[in-house]
Amino acid sequence: MKKALIFTCLIILVSTSFAQQTITSATLVDPSYFITHTREELVRKLVDLPCGIKADDPIKTIFQKIETYLINFNPEPEYSDDAFAKAANMQALKSVMEGGYGIGSVLVDQDGKIIAAGHNSQMQKNRSDLHAEMALMTKFENSPRSKKYMIHYVYKPGLTVFSSAEPCPMCFIRISTAGCDTKYCTPGPEDGMVTRVSCLPPSWREMASKQKVEIGDCSPIMQKLSHLLFYSYLLDNRGPY
Numbered sequence: 605m606k607k608a609l610i611f612t613c614l615i616i617l618v619s620t621s622f623a624q625q626t627i628t629s630a631t632l633v634d635p636s637y638f639i640t641h642t643r644e645e646l647v648r649k650l651v652d653l654p655c656g657i658k659a660d661d662p663i664k665t666i667f668q669k670i671e672t673y674l675i676n677f678n679p680e681p682e683y684s685d686d687a688f689a690k691a692a693n694m695q696a697l698k699s700v701m702e703g704g705y706g707i708g709s710v711l712v713d714q715d716g717k718i719i720a721a722g723h724n725s726q727m728q729k730n731r732s733d734l735h736a737e738m739a740l741m742t743k744f745e746n747s748p749r750s751k752k753y754m755i756h757y758v759y760k761p762g763l764t765v766f767s768s769a770e771p772c773p774m775c776f777i778r779i780s781t782a783g784c785d786t787k788y789c790t791p792g793p794e795d796g797m798v799t800r801v802s803c804l805p806p807s808w809r810e811m812a813s814k815q816k817v818e819i820g821d822c823s824p825i826m827q828k829l830s831h832l833l834f835y836s837y838l839l840d841n842r843g844p845y
């Protein structure tokens with residue numbers, strides 16, 4: 605009886621400590637969509653988008669058609685994070701059009717206002733650290749206006765890093781260390797850290813548990829675009845991998 609009581613208490617404790625951290629991966633798009641390994645799969649998914657892309661379009665034309673679609677896209681009101689998803693995808697597209705990897709991020713304040721934006725710049729700047737979230741936070745923290753949102757190097761509660769793709773281990777730890785909440789548009793079944801937070805060392809896991817971490821409430825088309833912009837490197841095998 606005593607053992608059963610202790611076990612019940614432990615379960616309640618564990619449930620409570622993780623309750624603060626809402627980690628969900630629910631999406632209206634079939635989860636298998638978010639795995640793309642070949643150029644052929646990528647092109648087929650790009651052609652299926654409502655952007656008018658044809659299989660034999662040159663790469664530049666594909667990106668221009670996505671740009672036209674995104675500029676004219678009205679965030680869907682039933683999805684509360686669609687405006688952030690559009691902004692993050694615009695950043696991802698910016699990187700892709702520069703010859704970089706297609707991931708973008710925006711920093712959102714407690715009133716839902718976008719206060720900074722950034723995109724992956726690894727190839728553009730020959731920097732191993734400039735993933736989208738890292739580029740966003742480094743740029744923002746180097747600006748004097750960031751100080752009103754921070755105490756030392758930690759942000760006051762209420763700021764969210766909204767990324768077009770599920771943050772990788774490096775970026776997730778950076779966001780946690782800064783004390784920001786994490787949201788993202790498309791899940792990263794093969795590279796995302798958010799859904800693997802239980803694999804972190806205990807101290808880092810505890811730090812991560814202090815902020816909200818969740819997939820954004822985004823429309824299926826924004827989720828698909830986020831994924832395809834990321835994997836657009838398969839079009840021309842850009843990058844070292």
Ligand SMILES: [Zn+2]
Binds near residue numbers: 736
């Ligand atoms: Zn990253």
